[in-house]
Amino acid sequence: MEDILQPTLNGILLGGLYAIIAIGLSTIMGIVKVMNFSHGDLMILSSYLSLVFMTRLGVSPYITFFIVIPLMYFIGYYFQRFLLNRILGKEMDPPLIVTFGIAIILQNLLLLIFTPDARTLMTGLGLKTIFLTEYLKIPMNYLVDFLIGLGVIFFLYLFFQKSYLGRAIRAAADDEIAAKLMGINAHDIYAKAMGIAMITAGIAGILVGMTFTFYPHTGSQYLFVAFGVAIIAGLGSMRGTFIAGVILAIAQLYGGHFLGPGYQMVSGHIILLIVLLIRPKGIFGTV
Amino acid sequence: MNKKINKTILSIFILFILVLGTVPFWGTDYIMFFCLLFCVYLSFSQMWNLLIGFSGLFSLGQPAFIGLSGYTIAVATHYFGLSAWSSLAIAGLFSILFALFMSPFIFRVRGIYFGIITLIFPESMLLLFSNWEYVKYAQGMFIKPDHPISITTMYYVAFFIGMSALATVYLILRSNLGLGLMAMRDNEEVANTMGVETFRLKVYCFLIASLFTGLAGGIYYIFQIFIQPQEAFSIGWSVKLIFIVIIGGIGTIEGPIVGTFIFVLLSQWLAEYFSVSMIILGIIAIAVIHLAPKGIMGTLQGKFGLRILSPHWE
Numbered sequence A: 001m002e003d004i005l006q007p008t009l010n011g012i013l014l015g016g017l018y019a020i021i022a023i024g025l026s027t028i029m030g031i032v033k034v035m036n037f038s039h040g041d042l043m044i045l046s047s048y049l050s051l052v053f054m055t056r057l058g059v060s061p062y063i064t065f066f067i068v069i070p071l072m073y074f075i076g077y078y079f080q081r082f083l084l085n086r087i088l089g090k091e092m093d094p095p096l097i098v099t100f101g102i103a104i105i106l107q108n109l110l111l112l113i114f115t116p117d118a119r120t121l122m123t124g125l126g127l128k129t130i131f132l133t134e135y136l137k138i139p140m141n142y143l144v145d146f147l148i149g150l151g152v153i154f155f156l157y158l159f160f161q162k163s164y165l166g167r168a169i170r171a172a173a174d175d176e177i178a179a180k181l182m183g184i185n186a187h188d189i190y191a192k193a194m195g196i197a198m199i200t201a202g203i204a205g206i207l208v209g210m211t212f213t214f215y216p217h218t219g220s221q222y223l224f225v226a227f228g229v230a231i232i233a234g235l236g237s238m239r240g241t242f243i244a245g246v247i248l249a250i251a252q253l254y255g256g257h258f259l260g261p262g263y264q265m266v267s268g269h270i271i272l273l274i275v276l277l278i279r280p281k282g283i284f285g286t287v
Numbered sequence B: 001m002n003k004k005i006n007k008t009i010l011s012i013f014i015l016f017i018l019v020l021g022t023v024p025f026w027g028t029d030y031i032m033f034f035c036l037l038f039c040v041y042l043s044f045s046q047m048w049n050l051l052i053g054f055s056g057l058f059s060l061g062q063p064a065f066i067g068l069s070g071y072t073i074a075v076a077t078h079y080f081g082l083s084a085w086s087s088l089a090i091a092g093l094f095s096i097l098f099a100l101f102m103s104p105f106i107f108r109v110r111g112i113y114f115g116i117i118t119l120i121f122p123e124s125m126l127l128l129f130s131n132w133e134y135v136k137y138a139q140g141m142f143i144k145p146d147h148p149i150s151i152t153t154m155y156y157v158a159f160f161i162g163m164s165a166l167a168t169v170y171l172i173l174r175s176n177l178g179l180g181l182m183a184m185r186d187n188e189e190v191a192n193t194m195g196v197e198t199f200r201l202k203v204y205c206f207l208i209a210s211l212f213t214g215l216a217g218g219i220y221y222i223f224q225i226f227i228q229p230q231e232a233f234s235i236g237w238s239v240k241l242i243f244i245v246i247i248g249g250i251g252t253i254e255g256p257i258v259g260t261f262i263f264v265l266l267s268q269w270l271a272e273y274f275s276v277s278m279i280i281l282g283i284i285a286i287a288v289i290h291l292a293p294k295g296i297m298g299t300l301q302g303k304f305g306l307r308i309l310s311p312h313w314e
Helices: A002-031 A039-057 A061-087 A093-114 A140-162 A164-174 A176-181 A186-211 A218-233 A238-259 A261-278 B002-021 B029-054 B062-079 B084-106 B111-130 B151-173 B176-186 B188-193 B198-224 B236-248 B254-270 B274-291 B295-304
Strands: A129-131 A137-139
Touching: A002 A039, A002 A137, A002 A140, A002 A164, A002 A186, A002 A218, A002 A238, A039 A061, A039 A093, A039 A186, A039 A218, A061 A093, A061 A186, A061 B274, A093 A218, A093 B111, A093 B236, A093 B274, A129 A140, A137 A140, A140 A164, A140 A186, A140 A238, A164 A176, A164 A186, A176 A186, A218 A238, A218 A261, A218 B111, A238 A261, A261 B084, A261 B111, B002 B029, B002 B151, B029 B062, B029 B151, B029 B176, B029 B198, B029 B236, B029 B254, B062 B084, B062 B111, B062 B198, B062 B236, B084 B111, B084 B198, B151 B176, B151 B198, B176 B188, B176 B198, B188 B198, B236 B254, B236 B274, B236 B295, B254 B274, B254 B295
Parallel strands: none
Antiparallel strands: A129 A137
16 A cells, blocks of 8 residues: 555656646647647757756756746747748648757757756755655655746636636637637737747746656657556646646556556556547536 | 640650669669669658648658568567568558558547657657567567579569559549549548548558558568667657658659658768768758758749649649
8 A cells, every 4th residue: 555655646746737738738728729739749849949048147947947947838839830820720740840840850959959968957856855754755856846837827717707808818729719709819819828828838947857767758758658647637727737647647557656666657658548539628627 | 734744754764764773774773772762762751642642641660660571570570570572561560551651640630730649659669569578679680581682573562662653643533532622632621521531541642652662662671671769760760751851842742752862962971970961851851841942853843834744723
């Protein structure tokens, strides 16, 4: 019994991180109706950006948040504006191919620039733990991820409910033509939405970098995490995203715990496929 | 005028097939190797185009069939001592069975998720095969048929598979299945209302594509002699298919032929640097989507009305 408690606790905490990895992807799936294959790689790009600023400026990873987040917003904004907006609407394949192409280009560029070596963002938190009992402990960095994840999702919820931009984004997502008639520039809104999605990806990227090692190819692994959470949650549910993050994280950690570390990712894939089979609209999905 | 051009191009095409069919009589080993790759990639790209261009299915799951087929042959020859050709037949069968297994998962949800759900399969297989002792983990397996096969024989098998793939797509588009596919691609809901069983059509196409992708993957690995999960289930296959079909012209039969030729030519220079080649293929594909979304053959068709193999109705 005790050996299952630790993976469960870790899974719950990791769920917060998974939720913030997924929230950007599911936002774009809901608003722009595009599956962003480059989500995971853009996230890992921000881990590398943080690493570069950290080593060049000699600051702690926490400070790099303030540089990487605005940078990611503009990357997302211009990515949507120049590469996706022009081919939206006609057919659904071209935007998918473009995001997939960007994913491949990014992965391989990172590989050429940074070599396939494992990297990590050192914070000093990695070794600290809080002991609950003799056998049960809370890793500090998981706790930080969990709290930041919770905070970001709460802020995003407020943003979409209360702010003008957030409501305009939701309006454009519901009915593009009606939103245009109301004087909303839908394409500009999409670009801003992608910028915001990339802010969440940027935060997620730095947190992932502080918690785990990362490589140029880790991006696709987190794309599946993000997609898994989005599908299990169903579109358009912030609370659902959080719970789905926990479900997927626990599934992966149990898989790793009982079958061996090589099966961690595969267990996540299998849970995702099972959910697809029984409830293709997700557990909390209304659409 | 157009008819005249079309006739000239048709004769060029027939000549091209004759040349391709007689390569072992006049070509060097290098040319034969080049044409073998061409036939393998032609089967892959015709099938991928059948999925994306005519059925609206953006499948990133093709590497699953390529890798599964290669591994089936490796296991069948290594552990069961079967001949290369009977294991190739089994590999084709396994590809269809695996496509049947995938179907309930991938056809459950809306179109934009299709790509990523199909991508889960090769990625999972990459992880599973790398952790599986029976297939020697990530070290890879050698494919040793009971008696050596000459490159000429291999070439003819590849040529036969490539031409069958081409003919299959040609015939599908002229059958009721093809009409249903076009209706479905243009407007799925209307097609459904008019009595087109879209679900069944999609599954048929997916099964046909899996068979030819598996067979072509099988002959590729019989030729390569060595198979490794990293390469067999690589996402790189999908990148190559996207490049070929986009640059040649999506939704035309001629497009993938031209695209495959350009790709195989390019790959002779790109082969050494995997990362660089992926970046170049990606950039070209994205540029073509923005500047000439119909690709080379699609643009020519639009300008000059060239139609040799693609159906005349649009």
